[in-house]
Amino acid sequence: MKITDVTAYPVQGERRPYLLVAVDTDEGITGVGEAGLSGHEQAEVGACQQLRELVLGQDPFRTEHLWQVMTRGTFFPARGVLASVVSAIDIALWDIKGKALGQPLYNLLGGRVRDQVPCYTHLRGGRRTHDDPEGHHDAVEAARAAVAEGWRYLRFSPDDEDGVLEPGRSARRAARRMEALRDALGDDVELLVDVHTRFGLPEAVWFCDAIADQRPYFVEDALRSEYLEGYRRLRQASRVPLAAGEQLDSKTAFRPLLEEELIDYARIDLCNVGGITEALKVAAMCEAHDIRVAVHNPLGVVSTAACLHFNLALTPFGVQEQPYRPGVDAEVFPVQAFEFRDGALVPGDAPGLGVELDRDAALARRFDGSARLPLFRRADGSFTNW
Template sequence: MKITGLKTLVVNAQMRNWVFVKVETSQPGVFGWGEASLEWKTRAVVGAIEDFEAMLTGENPLNIEHLYQKMYRQSFWALGVIGMSAISAIEQALWDIKGKELGVPVYHLLGGKVRDRVRMYTHLGGGDMKAVYETFSVEPLIALAHDVIDKGYTALKVVFVPYSKTIEGRGKVTQFASMFGQLREAVGPDIDIMVDFHGRTTPAMAIQYINAIEEFHPFFCEEPVRPENIDTIKMVTDHTKVPIATGERHVSIYHFKEIFEKNAVHVIQPDLCHCGGLWAARKIAAMAEVYNMGVAPHNPLGPVANAVALHFALSTPNFLIQEDMLTDVPWRWDVVETEISSEKGFWAVPTRPGLGIEINEKEAKKHPFKQEIMHSNTIRDDDNAILDW
């Protein structure tokens, strides 16, 4: 069996475009699917996938690690998130092919099942970008949280950290703590609440924000500062008592090295559509296991990414909880044929070979590429300076 080609299928899902990759083979009816969705870089990722086609055509698709090494090392230039997203999707599709060829679900090939179900959490507002990133009033915050809980989730994520300058006054800290306190009171003690700081703050402000909500027991605080400087993340970890998480914007096993060496966080969040795929994520998780860190993969993407994340979670001992965005568009499950199901905030174990999904290409093509929704407004300070969103 040889690889005969790579095809991309772009599906517009309002907040983002899903980029599906189909790896075709010389064996009739045998192909695999992966996902390389990357916000606001859709055309670039599709181009990167096309660039890899010549490198892979004629290769045996079952030699997954060999082909990963070929794509990564023969590219010569260090690959950023665009190149790594392309590799990730292709790698996922190779696992899909291998599982189908051997007649087993992919998690069997990753060491087998270590749990019987997978706990999930989701965002407020589903695919409504404004609801996810700009809910700064208590009433809609609580209403959206109850909507998530009514769907059966026992954990949710909020993103109402104020857009911040290097140093802010007491007002924003007080407002943030008040909102979190009222949310905790509204949802009760048994719902886990994660706070995504989205890199909006500096260590000085992140420490103040996190210490102000410590009494309300956040499950973890994510990406409290921009992720480029690991020392600044560690500074936050060292001066707070709430678990700290990061990793969604780190796109290879090498980018995680410093995090582990410095014990910079408590939870890592590799994105399986950006970090190199399933096997790269397993390598990252194995390194995290040595440092007693949990793994909570980043994933606000499409249904193929959901399937990939499920197989990872089922086979990874230090897996913690899985992000999803299953309510982004009402037709999400029309574009895939799958047995994958969820109930009361947990995914069930799939039994079909491979990743357990097939793309309904006819349905998918009903939602062709469109320019993704940009953040409603470029985030600016009151003096018009650009802030992190």
């Protein structure tokens, strides 16, 4: 079997734009992958054209070899945009292997160690009104509705005020929201806080201490992940589980966080870290340090399927991010061989990832720009993290 083509499909999905990659073979088997660097879709299209030349004519079963060629074959390390497209091609290669062998992908990763994958969703709500000036009542009602749908893990983030985010003010408001949610939901629902790098070290230390008695499942990205000294200091000062890693694109980038055990949950993004091939290596490092994996998955159908198969075969598993129930973008993906049941994803037994791409539908929903991400500012007009 040989690779005959690699094609990028920027698609406007029902929820957001996606960058999909299809890898074709001379035996008529096609694998599909997804790149994860949101806001850089057009750059990813260009990177896909470059990496295509490195894999054409190659055996798709040689995933490790092709990963090395793609990440090291142009001398400079494949980071950022390149890493995201390496991820997409790698996922597509694993999809091809599963389809060629007639096996669901999790069987190629060692077989299932669990029957289903518990997931957390993004908590909507928090609308401010005259009677609910901080939006906590609205957030509680949204949380109750999510629990009624079957979710048992809920995530929220410190919010802004019409694009203005003052870290200290936002931290205090988020602490009050955490208390309101815990009081309303009790102890049977896990609450996760994604700070999304919006705090500096003083606010992160204060916030983690303020919510410790509310028992968060974890606090994610309290600081930017490259701020290692900050994580060292936060680790010493904090009593809550910490999570980070979605911005990291290789095992070497994860290495200090894992070897120094600065986090409790590794937020591996299969569509940015280098695909399944590299994610398996990061996960092995996690297991050696008793750190759980909570995959980052805010993306589309392919990312969801890849995360599901990865987590089904993963021993140091924590929880999977899943902002929506399966079934979205059914026009582009008419086959999605998994379902949502009681707060978890349940797999089917279709080969590969268990998804099929309708190329005509993808072309009909072509997205020619790049996703515009929010830009936050401080009250004085200076830039701050979203």
